[in-house]
Amino acid sequence: SQKIEQNSEALNIQEGKTATLTCNYTNYSPAYLQWYRQDPGRGPVFLLLIRENEKEKRKERLKVTFDTTLKQSLFHITASQPADSATYLCALYYNTDKLIFGTGTRLQVFP
């Protein structure tokens, strides 16, 4: 079955630094991978999508890479701010229209 792994330990970084989160998957070759942000007590919110033929995608301070050989996506937040503190989830489509999520990584940015 499809397995998506994210670092379950929280990532603590200082404001202004770059946060890097990892998403690894097995047993599948997705054409698309998505990243979501989830704040406590709220539903996940879509951030970015990257296609298998795109090595890198940027949106403001966010950057996502997608390495289909390593079966890995990296999610970067540059110049991080305390407001970036949240849980970040990666997700991929399995069987075309079934979106499966990783367990998420909690990011804490300290001032």
Add this chain to the structure above:
Amino acid sequence: DAGVIQSPRHEVTEMGQEVTLRCKPISGHNSLFWYRQTMMRGLELLIYFNNNVPIDDSGMPEDRFSAKMPNASFSTLKIQPSEPRDSAVYFCASSLLRTANTGELFFGEGSRLTVL
């Protein structure tokens, strides 16, 4: 648009009782997903619908769980009878499914269920 609307936001019930969670998707979206989130297992897909038709319910844990989508603007997730291990946050999400689906999901705020 008001987004995906779920109700109730919080539900506390006793073991054995029936629980019904409700969802109104975003108007115009043709896919609807029910997820369950716990600390231990993360966000698990329970069932999803395309054009009101259930496509995959392999994530529904047991026969105690059932979901319906009688029309494009309403869906329910029912648990009968409920058990303490069903305690979780249940999310509904909707999307616009295209031929080559890359659609982002829009989530509701969730229904937090506690079964005593």
